[in-house]
Amino acid sequence: MTNGFFNHDNPEARRTLARAESINATFQSVAEGFDKLPAEAEMKQGRVNRATVTGGPTAYVATLPYAPASYVDGLRFSFKVPSTNTGACTINVNGPSGALGIKSIKRFNGADPAPNDLTTGAIADVEYDGSVFVIVGAHGASETNAAASATAAAASQSAAAASASAAAGSASASASSASAAAASQSAAAGSATAAAGSASSAAGSATSAADSATAADQYASAAGGAAPAARMNWDTGTSVADPGAGKVRVNSATVASITAIHISESDAAAANLSAVFTSWSASSNPVKGRLRISHRLNLTKWIEADVTAAVDNGSWWTISVAAPTGPGGFAAADVVAVGFSRAGDKGVTSTYWGGTAGGTANALTATTGSNLSSLTAGQILGVKTGAAANSSATTLAVDSVPATAIRKNGSATVGGDLPANSDLWFQYDGTYLRLLGGSGSSPVSFPSTGQKTTTYTVTAADAGKLIPCSGSWTLSLPSAASAGNGFAVAIKNNGVGSISIAPNGSDTIDSALSGVLALNGSVILIGDGTKWTSICGVGFSASGATWSPTAKSTTATLSNGNLTVAFATSSQWRTTRAGSSIPSGKYYWEVRCDSGSGSNLTVGIVDSTFSNYETQPASPAFYRSSGDKQQNTGGTTAYGSAWTSGDVIGVAVDVVGGSIWFRKNGVWQASGDPAAGANAAYTGLTGTLYPACGTFDNAVYTARFKATDLGYSIPSGFSTIP
Structure with a gap:
């Protein structure tokens, strides 16, 4: 009788005396059979298929407790990762006579592992599919069943040992005892098979979990609120350079000083994000949207900033940002999510200037140059009244739009509501043109400073006044800080050429470094103590680069x-x-x-x-x-x-x-x-x-x-x- 574990070529006949040599040979075969089984301690500790692995991060070497003679489809083992992988990697398994050969390690979908798929100290589970070793997951709670079955196998092995001991006590029953030992040994093998089955089930569950985790990792929102997000690894460099595939860096270690983000065009899973980054600058607003970088596991680490531009440098992009905030705190190789929320496009023009009104004091007419044929609720119209104030209810006809009644505080105008030689503004409510100004207040108007024809700097005395201009020259604003919050000035170009409007120092108008007021244009500029904002602008544009x-x-x-x-x-x-x-x-x-x-x-x-x-x-x-x-x-x-x-x-x-x-x-x-x-x-x-x-x-x-x-x-x- 031969089964690979126990050899008994000459069984004794029943009711015959057995020779001592035969009994001893039988026990020797039994002992040799048990030597081929895993040790009891290994089975109790669940280490039968646990390999010892060295090397990394791109090449690992595995040694199993029982060295396989060759690679076979289904060969499976677990190991503690000695060094975190940096990307594609291999493993070489030691056999009885040396290494069996280098084999690639792959993800479940056939792709190379991404950086950090195998993390130092983590337990990895791999299975040979006839060509490569596939990562089937990390060992989880379902391994408990496998460990329990292994314990049962160890118990059966102990029973086999007990049977062998009994056989030694009675030479005449040696054959029966040996048979019992063999039976127990067979039971042990059966339990070991059950253990392997449970381990396989555990691995199957782990595989499913790994699949779900991978999908979640690639497509779900990241921790910290960066959604939708691209998975990246943090690079601590601050120079203007390619951060490397799947990486992102900023141009300053101090969050408040960050003005640019340099990001790989491919994420940590090698997905190309060119179309995504292109969309980040698609908005017509100066601020394209809000960007957030957050640690995927630690909610206390994040950075946010406004995106102002996105430039393709080939395999990486430069994202220009402003107003950065957040604690930062990222370390080298931290896994982060980079998310973006797009800003809406800049609205269309809804303010028009009609110049000096024609018609009569009670039936005004105006031409905006925009050939308006109808009005939309919310639109604002401005005109300068003539030499006489109105004497009763008033209408205004703009371009080809029929005459529309003017209302003040909800009622028809009365004599004097529209002063002579005044710049007045009206807002269309869908039925009437409402004179802008609060209840009980006078119409919106700005006393004139007198015509300006050459370079001029606005002073504190100009607050709340109209500055009429003529020619092609530069009108300079005071610093927003010195002017203070609420400083307002109206500017009208009623001559020839264009007027350049220059903020002081690094101040801005509508986030731009300067502005231009075209011929017949007008604008109201309001300071908030830090910058200037334009309202009711007609023929005015805030511009960026100029001489x-x-x-x-x-x-x-x-x-x-x-x-x-x-x-x-x-x-x-x-x-x-x-x-x-x-x-x-x-x-x-x-x-x-x-x-x-x-x-x-x-x-x-x-x-x-x-x-x-x-x-x-x-x-x-x-x-x-x-x-x-x-x-x-x-x-x-x-x-x-x-x-x-x-x-x-x-x-x-x-x-x-x-x-x-x-x-x-x-x-x-x-x-x-x-x-x-x-x-x-x-x-x-x-x-x-x-x-x-x-x-x-x-x-x-x-x-x-x-x-x-x-x-x-x-x-x-x-x-x-x-």
């Missing part, structure tokens, strides 16, 4: 909302730069040469070290009208086509990559291709950079910083300067 009113040659005159610069110079280099620097990322703008000739017209960039605007603009990179390029104060180098008055020069700058390209009338020079990052005019640019232009003789340039002003398409991956 700087201060960082320019003394011979340069600005107009057109500081977008046009005219140099009055003869045989002397002069320079002007933009008021705001180029943010981190990829940006494009254009400069049209309105007038000028010769070989010394220049368009390009300067850095923050350039401060003498009465000198040549040659630092750090320029495209000259001669067709040459020039860097720093060195000589020129042949580059592209010559250009002159009427030509449009396009400039593309990759601030992160330190490269610049130039185009003439839509054609990139010297085979340049900024979208592909190829054939740049210059590389290695560093520092804080500004758009700039200059000339050796008289010249006029107009900058096109806004997308709506551009004459040619923006290269893929680039944006306009905010």
